[in-house]
Amino acid sequence: MEPQYTVLARRFRPQTFTEVVGQERVAQTLRNAIHDGRVAHAYLFTGARGVGKTSMARIFAKALNCPDAVDGVPCNVCEQCRGISVGQDVDVSEIDGASNRGIDDIRSLRANVNIKSMRSKFKIYIIDEVHMLTKEAFNALLKTLEEPPPMVKFIFCTTESNKVPDTILSRCQRFDFGTISTDNITIRLRQLAEAEGFQVDEAALELVARRAAGSMRDSQSLFDQLLAFGSKQISSADVHRLLGTAPDDRLTGMVDALIERRQGDALMRLDAAMREGVQLEAFTDQLVAYFRDLMVTACEATSIPLLAVGSDCRDLLRQQAQRWGLQTITTAMQILAEAKSRMQRVSYGRVLAELALVRISCLEDLDRLDDLISQLKAGVVVSAPALVAQRAPAHSNSSAPTELPSPSAPSAGQKKSEPLAVLTRPSAPLEAISPPPTLSIQPTIEWKEGCGNDLQLAIADRLNDMTGASVRRSTALAIIGPNVLEFSLPMNYDVERKTLDRPETIARLESVIQELVGIPIRIRFRTVEAVESAAKVKAAATSAPMQRSQIIEDPEDPYLQDVTRTFGVKNWKVRELLAEPSDNPRAETSVE
Structure with a gap:
């Protein structure tokens, strides 16, 4: 039987x-x-996947229990070291927190904690993915974790420390494991290739290291797959075929087409990449990472490693970043990242990717727009309504305004339909330019005593919104002082009064009133007291005629009896109207 x-x-x-x-x-x-x-007595190892948390826990356990350890370095030859390395030592228990997450599992652990170790100095519990334990399991572990037996040690490993309760975190010494750099992963992969007897190009090693994104285990899994995919001599082309990614020259050519606004070329490059086996999602991820590299280069962060291409492309990235500008790069990155997030939820991902590429190729020179805004603030006037068609080099040191060709004499390579703009220095400061004369507005309502009703109707007609409706519900508008108008609202409309009594609403109302009366007017608001409202209701009730009504089935009036027989009327309603209490009642009859 062949070995596995x-x-x-x-x-x-x-x-x-x-x-x-x-x-x-x-x-x-x-x-x-x-x-x-x-x-x-307790440690917490936290960090991304594949960075060495569980391996460090095993090494730490060996260093604690190895009888031949020197200065914390285990010998790796004794029985304890060999047992811990393969996870079979009786005194070192490795527990998977994802499958042993219940309270019963923790109760079993608590029952075995007090049992003395068989042959080693310490009894060690390594719980991997400890954040998967339930809330009840964490609570059951608290007391044991705080006061364990002297010879018991706990080592917790997790990728999501934020899910571990604070009561557990406070009882552990925490160690944060950082992601591994691309250079260190490349060195380790080169050692593995030599140990396996493979010849792997340096570019291929760097591609695998970049794809691992800081995880040593992910890089080793990809490298193991690459060794099975290729021959004894492995190149970067083998890596691209395996991962479904595009080479560096394809990425740089795509970005050149986007910078030069060649939409057709960009779409054809995407189609050619997909026909050659490049996966759409992988290619989109590469473009997002490439835009990130452009952003880092534009910010002059030269010490930060690149994610999309090799280090030999830094000069080309610097040239592209200067041609495109930081603002345009960040906008393009946002457009593509948004398209990438939407592609994961739909079946027409290619359409979204093509749309994103076309949108990116249509972007204006946003850095140049910032320069134009700065020049306008400094007093430079744009004589044409369009933006500048010729794009100046990024980060220009020239402080003087640039004068472009006149629209009447376009250059040989300039399209006639493309608008031009000319920046010139005005002969006088902007403050010295006199504003245009204001037009006199004829008032429509005379400002005098008793004009409140007319103003109320006119304001409500002008403001066809909630403000106009609130003005219409006002009980009265009265002049209470020189050029002062007061709005009165009932007590139950106090919320509307507070809404009207805002600076922006007051300014709007005062502007409308000034147009109506021709002079500046100040306004104020008040609510009508409850006594006044009750008096108005009582007066209205007194002035209205009193009504009393009754239902009559068999009227005594001979005329009504004839109508009842002729038309088949069943019931008559007789209503008595009283204008005043002293007046005689006046009956009014209606058919039911």
Whole structure:
């Protein structure tokens, strides 16, 4: 029977602190804690996937229990070290928090904690993905975690520390594992290629390292797949065929077409890439990362590594960033990122990608627009309504305004339909330019005592919105002083009074009133007291005629009896109207 193949990530798993790539700070701290006898009872290792959290927990457990350890470095040859390396040591329990997340599992752990270790100095519990434990399980673990037996240690590993309760975090020493740099991943992959006997181009190693996005385990999984896909000699083309990505020259050509606003060329390049096997999602991710590299280059952050292309493309990126400008780059990045998020929810992803490319190619020179705004603030006048057609180089040091060709004499390469703009310095400051004469407005309502009703109707007609409706519900408009108009609203409309009594609403009403009466008017608001409203209601009720009504089935009036027989009327309603209490009643009859 042939031996079963073991993947690279397991065969080349780190066995000592120095082999954990990119986590030297954590390794040094743990070694010093062992050397100085300052080992805590609980640790929390948190960070992204594949950065060495569980490997560091195993190495730490070996360093604590190895009888031949020197300065916190395990020997990796004794029985304890070999058992911990393969996860079969009786005193080191590795628990998967995703599948053992209930309260019963934690109760079983609590019952076994007090049992003394079989052969090692410490009894160690490594709980991976500890954030998957339930709330009840965390609560059951609190007391044991706070006061464990002296020879028991807990090591928690998680990718989402924000889901771990604060009561657990406060009882642990926390170590944050950072992502691994592309250079360190490349070095490690080169070592694996030499150990496996493969010849891999440096560009291919860098591509795999960039695709891993800081995860050593992801890079080893991709590299293992690449070794199975290719031959003994592996190039960057093999990596692109495996991952469905586009080479660097295809990305740079696409961005050149977008910068030069060649929409047709950009769409044809996308179609050619997809026909050659490039995956649409992978290509979109590459373009987003390329725009990110352009943004970083435009900000002159030269020490930050690139994500989309190799380091040999920095000069080309610098030229493209200067031609496009930072504002245009960030806008293009937003457009493509929005299209990318929408592509995940629809079946017409290619259409969205093409739409995004066309929109990006139609972007104006946004950096040049910022320059125009600055020049306008400085007193430069744009003589044509259109924007500048000829784009100036980015980050120009010239402070003087640029005079472009006149629209009447276009250049040889200039389209006749393309508008031009001329920037000139005015002969006088902007403040010295006299404003246009104002037109006199003839008043429509005479400002005098008793004009409130006319003003109320006119204002309500002018303002056909909520403000006009509130003015219409006012009980009265009265002149209470020189050029002062008061609006009165009932007490139950106090909310509307507060709405009207706002600076922007007052300014709007005063402007309308000034147009109506011809002079500036100040306004104010008040609510009518409840006594006044009650008096008005009582007066209205007194002035209205009193009514009393009754239903009569068999009227005594002979005329009504004839009508009843002729038309078949069943009931008659007789209503008595009283104008005043002293007047005689006046009957009014109606048919029901």
